[in-house]
Amino acid sequence: EAGVVQSPRYKIIEKKQPVAFWCNPISGHNTLYWYLQNLGQGPELLIRYENEEAVDDSQLPKDRFSAERLKGVDSTLKIQPAELGDSAVYLCASSWGGTTDTQYFGPGTRLTVL
Amino acid sequence: DAKTTQPTSMDCAEGRAANLPCNHSTISGNEYVYWYRQIHSQGPQYIIHGLKNNETNEMASLIITEDRKSSTLILPHATLRDTAVYYCIVRVSIMNRDDKIIFGKGTRLHILP
Numbered sequence: 001e002a003g004v005v006q007s008p009r010y011k012i013i014e015k016k017q018p019v020a021f022w023c024n025p026i027s028g029h030n031t032l033y034w035y036l037q038n039l040g041q042g043p044e045l046l047i048r049y050e051n052e053e054a055v056d057d058s059q060l061p062k063d064r065f066s067a068e069r070l071k072g073v074d075s076t077l078k079i080q081p082a083e084l085g086d087s088a089v090y091l092c093a094s095s096w097g098g099t100t101d102t103q104y105f106g107p108g109t110r111l112t113v114l
Numbered sequence: 115d116a117k118t119t120q121p122t123s124m125d126c127a128e129g130r131a132a133n134l135p136c137n138h139s140t141i142s143g144n145e146y147v148y149w150y151r152q153i154h155s156q157g158p159q160y161i162i163h164g165l166k167n168n169e170t171n172e173m174a175s176l177i178i179t180e181d182r183k184s185s186t187l188i189l190p191h192a193t194l195r196d197t198a199v200y201y202c203i204v205r206v207s208i209m210n211r212d213d214k215i216i217f218g219k220g221t222r223l224h225i226l227p
Binding site: 041042043045 | 155157158160199215216217218219220
């Protein structure tokens, strides 16, 4: 069974440029998460989807970040415009959504903003 | 803020049991204890979880104290590939839509050859 797929694995951009990350969850997983991980810190939740509905986006900086999961399967996270402080690893995770909700993570996208 | 407290780092000799402690003194009755680990340059990996009883799977054992205020993750025979950051998390069932997983900084475990 394929795990959570993310692309690209690495991205380097200049500040003020837009950037997008893509995630394809494990087949059949209804819940999808985007996390931000700064160096030396644990992941922090940005947004959680139940199917195509964003049920928790309270930590998403909506002035520059946006996300979508139009058909309830794969998802895109966008930053426009990127700032120097956005340099981090962006992780996607998915889960079946059952009671114990074990999350399975992708390898992440490492973003460097110059 | 994370609901758990873990040591910043620990060392363990290869082949020995690695015992990683976690304090969660404010845990509620409906909150589970989860453990994840993150190997360098990878996403976090689920290890084990429990509510009240001790749990064991092919990766590790989870010992939860009777008052549930602390727990210990045990890797019975540590190998070099177990070097990683280990996160202890408490959370309610996903049925609570307001729940968030808060990872904290975890414990950096070094397995020494």
